[in-house]
Amino acid sequence: xxxxxxxxxxxxxxxxxxxxxxxxxxxxxxxxxxxxxxxxxxxxxxxxxxxxxxxxxxxxxxxxxxxxxxxxxxxxxxxxxxxxxxxx
Numbered sequence: 001x002x003x004x005x006x007x008x009x010x011x012x013x014x015x016x017x018x019x020x021x022x023x024x025x026x027x028x029x030x031x032x033x034x035x036x037x038x039x040x041x042x043x044x045x046x047x048x049x050x051x052x053x054x055x056x057x058x059x060x061x062x063x064x065x066x067x068x069x070x071x072x073x074x075x076x077x078x079x080x081x082x083x084x085x086x087x088x
Contacts, residue, residue: 051079054079
């Protein structure tokens with residue numbers, strides 16, 4: 001347990017940051033799942049709309065330090081690939 005005043009404050013801040021990061025991470029995962037579910041159902045229009053909503057959320061998570069840039073690029077690339085496969 002934190003004993004000094006500054007250590008107690010850092011523990012409080014760390015908990016707030018952890019909760020905020022978990023919320024943002026969950027938000028991005030939900031957006032990604034919406035795209036995946038639309039692709040699996042075969043609804044091209046819904047999948048494209050979900051993809052267009054997911055990409056800014058993924059990019060935002062990178063700028064906020066929630067997700068690594070390469071992981072975000074990998075998600076976007078794979079989703080776009082699956083989306084392209086729907087039309088073929």
